[in-house]
Amino acid sequence: MSVFLPTDHLSITVPVERGGCGEPHDGGPAGERGEVVCEKCEPIILAMKTGAAVTPEGVALTPDEIAETERAERDADRRRNRTWGDPSSLAAEFAKITGSQAPAEAPSLLAQIAALSSEERAALTGMLLASQADTATQPVGDDGSDVPADSVPEKRGPGRPRTRP
Numbered sequence: 001m002s003v004f005l006p007t008d009h010l011s012i013t014v015p016v017e018r019g020g021c022g023e024p025h026d027g028g029p030a031g032e033r034g035e036v037v038c039e040k041c042e043p044i045i046l047a048m049k050t051g052a053a054v055t056p057e058g059v060a061l062t063p064d065e066i067a068e069t070e071r072a073e074r075d076a077d078r079r080r081n082r083t084w085g086d087p088s089s090l091a092a093e094f095a096k097i098t099g100s101q102a103p104a105e106a107p108s109l110l111a112q113i114a115a116l117s118s119e120e121r122a123a124l125t126g127m128l129l130a131s132q133a134d135t136a137t138q139p140v141g142d143d144g145s146d147v148p149a150d151s152v153p154e155k156r157g158p159g160r161p162r163t164r165p
Contacts (some may be wrong), residue, residue: 003042005034006051008062014041033059 005012009027012034014020020041027034033056036045045052051060061069082089088105107115116124 001039001042001054003036003045003052003054004056004059005036005045006059006062007031007033007065009034009050009052012036012041012045012050014044019044 005027007030010030011024011026013022013024016022021038023038025034025036025038025041027036036042036052046054053059113121113124
């Protein structure tokens, strides 16, 4: 078994009177996790609550490492929010990932209407005017067919029995 040390431990010694071997164990170069392989010292180092662990992932972070991790998370959140909040930035990121070209900006609705031919504009005008004149009907049924408003049966109130024609 091995015990991994936090990055701020350059060396650790467990005295013989506390159950260790009494020799110093190097923690590795500064800023890197050290590893202790000593059957006598390993259980005592783990019991001392120094932040050591059996796996490198389980080692406690130093205050500097915690601050660096929090800063990196905040920066990543800002970049993500900037990317996901801006459609053009999102399209550029998607294009970069897929290796394709970013799509051009879609023209506005007014630009699209301005580009219509005279026949298309007349057809659009007819559709818009027809929808305004159609307010006297309401859609009924799953097929979307329209029925004049005066032929729709009146809704009955609560508790009133149904009348049969």
